[in-house]
Amino acid sequence: xxxxxxxxxxxxxxxxxxxxxxxxxxxxxxxxxxxxxxxxxxxxxxxxxxxxxxxxxxxxxxxxxxxxxxxxxxxxxxxxxxxxxxxxxxxxxxxxxxxxxxxxxxxxxxxxxxxxxxxxxxxxxxxxxxxxxxxxxxxxxxxxxxxxxxxxxxxxxxxxxxxxxxxxxxxxxxxxxxxxxxxxxxxxxxxxxxxxxxxxxxxxxxxxxxxxxxxxxxxxxxxxxxxxxxxxxxxxxxxxxxxxxxxxxxxxxxxxxxxxxxxxxxxxxxxxxxxxxxxxxxxxxxxxxxxxxxxxxxxxxxxxxxxxxxxxxxxxxxxxxxxxxxxxxxxxxxxxxxxxxxxxxxxxxxxxxxxxxxxxxxxxxxxxxxxxxxxxxxxxxxxxxxxxxxxxxxxxxxxxxxxxxxxxxxxxxxxxxxxxxxxxxxxxxxxxxxxxxxxxxxxxxxxxxxxxxxxxxxxxxxxxxxxxxxxxxxxxxxxxxxxxxxxxxxxxxxxxxxxxxxxxxxxxxxxxxxxxxxxxxxxxxxxxxxxxxxxxxxxxxxxxxxxxxxxxxxxxxxxxxxxxxxxxxxxxxxxxxxxxxxxxxxxxxxxxxxxxxxxxxxxxxxxxxxxxxxxxxxxxxxxxxxxxxxxxxxxxxxxxxxxxxxxx
Numbered sequence: 077x078x079x080x081x082x083x084x085x086x087x088x089x090x091x092x093x094x095x096x097x098x099x100x101x102x103x104x105x106x107x108x109x110x111x112x113x114x115x116x117x118x119x120x121x122x123x124x125x126x127x128x129x130x131x132x133x134x135x136x137x138x139x140x141x142x143x144x145x146x147x148x149x150x151x152x153x154x155x156x157x158x159x160x161x162x163x164x165x166x167x168x169x170x171x172x173x174x175x176x177x178x179x180x181x182x183x184x185x186x187x188x189x190x191x192x193x194x195x196x197x198x199x200x201x202x203x204x205x206x207x208x209x210x211x212x213x214x215x216x217x218x219x220x221x222x223x224x225x226x227x228x229x230x231x232x233x234x235x236x237x238x239x240x241x242x243x244x245x246x247x248x249x250x251x252x253x254x255x256x257x258x259x260x261x262x263x264x265x266x267x268x269x270x271x272x273x274x275x276x277x278x279x280x281x282x283x284x285x286x287x288x289x290x291x292x293x294x295x296x297x298x299x300x301x302x303x304x305x306x307x308x309x310x311x312x313x314x315x316x317x318x319x320x321x322x323x324x325x326x327x328x329x330x331x332x333x334x335x336x337x338x339x340x341x342x343x344x345x346x347x348x349x350x351x352x353x354x355x356x357x358x359x360x361x362x363x364x365x366x367x368x369x370x371x372x373x374x375x376x377x378x379x380x381x382x383x384x385x386x387x388x389x390x391x392x393x394x395x396x397x398x399x400x401x402x403x404x405x406x407x408x409x410x411x412x413x414x415x416x417x418x419x420x421x422x423x424x425x426x427x428x429x430x431x432x433x434x435x436x437x438x439x440x441x442x443x444x445x446x447x448x449x450x451x452x453x454x455x456x457x458x459x460x461x462x463x464x465x466x467x468x469x470x471x472x473x474x475x476x477x478x479x480x481x482x483x484x485x486x487x488x489x490x491x492x493x494x495x496x497x498x499x500x501x502x503x504x505x506x507x508x509x510x511x512x513x514x515x516x517x518x519x520x521x522x523x524x525x526x527x528x529x530x531x532x533x534x535x536x537x538x539x540x541x542x543x544x545x546x547x548x549x550x551x552x553x554x555x556x557x558x559x560x561x562x563x564x565x566x567x568x569x570x571x572x573x574x575x576x577x578x579x580x581x582x583x584x585x586x587x588x589x590x591x592x593x594x595x596x597x598x599x600x601x602x603x604x605x606x607x608x609x610x611x612x613x614x615x616x617x618x619x620x621x622x623x624x625x626x627x628x629x630x631x632x633x634x635x636x637x638x639x640x641x642x643x644x645x646x647x648x649x650x651x652x653x654x655x656x657x658x659x660x661x662x663x664x665x666x667x668x669x670x671x672x673x674x675x676x677x678x679x680x681x682x683x684x685x686x687x688x689x690x691x692x693x694x695x696x697x698x699x700x701x702x703x704x705x706x707x708x709x710x711x712x713x714x715x716x717x718x719x720x721x722x723x724x
Contacts, residue, residue, distance in 0.1 A: 165177045168219045171219055178206070184202070288301065301321070304316070312336070313337060355380035361377075435551035440548065469486065560606055565598065598619065605632075639664070
């Protein structure tokens with residue numbers, strides 16, 4: 077009989093289906109599922125995710141987060157891309173700007189293979205039209221403090237290329253007197269950033285342009301970040317080219333730089349380095365910054381007409397900060413350093429003296445002395461100025477706990493030398509100062525500014541000054557001086573005309589003038605003065621020549637800047653019309669007055685005043701060349717001084 081099995085039974089029900097057939101069936105099922113999913117993805121309105129994303133981000137940031145534009149996804153890749161328009165993070169309540177950050181468009185792609193390993197890799201990041209507003213409230217709290225601790229570890233995140241277009245970062249920070257707008261855009265080729273910064277930084281106008289490395293290079297931090305910029309902060313112009321390991325903290329700097337401006341003084345507010353007011357300057361060098369140390373090498377520049385070279389270290393790891401350096405100058409104009417004695421305003425402009433005064437009265441800026449401890453060696457090959465014939469200088473400057481010491485100090489002056497020491501103690505107000513200087517072998521002809529005087533004046537001059545002072549300015553310090561000043565000279569000669577005119581010897585002065593001038597041998601010059609309350613008073617003031625003797629009395633007031641000296645001459649030769657009246661030197665330092673003293677001609681100093689009665693000056697013996705005056709009373713005076721050294 078025929079079998080009862082139904083010939084219409086389904087093949088799928090057959091237990092005899094092959095494995096390949098089953099695989100094909102599973103593949104078709106998966107394909108169908110993927111097609112359904114793909115269709116769902118393709119048709120899915122991604123904008124439905126805006127609200128959940130806003131909610132999650134707002135919760136994590138603790139600040140309202142919004143997406144006002146469309147969301148877009150291109151999923152068909154191992155690196156699916158995402159984009160969103162109109163993103164914003166709200167500002168703090170009461171903030172000046174409506175948003176902490178607002179972005180026109182953000183787009184990026186995700187590496188799916190890395191995501192399967194548990195790592196987030198974002199690449200092709202583009203930030204277009206970003207505006208970030210940083211600001212402080214009245215208590216100095218920044219609006220950029222965001223988020224809360226989730227209590228867990230964040231997933232690993234790695235960023236690829238980042239491009240920024242037409243974006244602005246603004247910072248309004250009253251505590252730092254800063255209001256800056258930074259405009260940033262990526263280079264279309266290599267991704268390097270080009271930027272401009274305008275506004276005010278630490279109260280100074282700011283205008284900077286430059287370029288830097290890529291954003292990803294900055295975030296990576298594996299290599300020093302390249303920076304090349306130039307511009308101005310206030311009146312200070314600068315340029316830098318190099319790299320930084322940590323740009324926000326300016327740490328790990330290794331740059332070449334140039335600086336220029338009308339005065340070094342404004343750099344104190346910007347850098348904390350106590351610099352004086354100066355004329356216009358230009359500096360270049362190499363800067364390495366690590367931690368709290370700023371090392372300046374290869375310094376080379378001009379301050380006014382004075383050149384400057386050397387090295388300089390600023391160490392801020394101590395309180396106060398410490399400055400060390402070795403500075404050299406081939407040529408220095410003393411007027412360029414007038415800011416050290418308060419003769420220049422911070423702008424660099426010279427301060428006009430008080431009416432009728434010449435000594436600087438501006439306070440010396442003791443707040444700068446307190447700002448740093450200093451240890452600097454300096455040497456100057458050639459000194460230029462309009463006053464004294466200074467030739468060279470070297471010394472060592474120390475500042476320790478507001479105590480200034482300039483020692484040793486060695487000056488080349490008038491073909492001789494000056495050795496000295498200056499101490500200033502600003503721990504008390506007014507400040508205390510001590511000056512101790514000694515001059516040796518100064519050539520008198522070099523001290524006389526006129527060409528005619530140089531032709532007729534010779535001899536070697538020595539001297540010493542020891543002064544104790546108190547005050548806040550050069551004028552106050554000198555105006556309070558107590559101590560002693562002494563000078564002496566032998567073996568010289570001077571223009572006879574000068575002696576004749578001082579004696580008002582009209583006939584001989586006229587003859588000397590008509591003959592073209594003659595030499596008058598100086599047998600001895602001694603000046604020994606005390607200083608009390610800023611007033612110098614001669615104990616001895618005598619000039620003895622082969623033909624005349626000049627004896628001086630009176631005062632020189634450093635306090636009032638006034639002369640009151642009376643010079644009487646005793647001619648040793650006859651003269652038909654010799655008036656032999658005394659000469660008066662009076663008036664102010666700014667406007668001295670020289671002329672005959674208005675007293676009867678018969679009233680004059682007695683000739684009994686002898687050089688042998690002169691009180692010896694301060695410790696001058698080792699400083700003075702006796703020349704050819706061995707047969708004069710000066711020789712006896714000097715010999716006596718050798719036997720009886722000056723008391724300390």
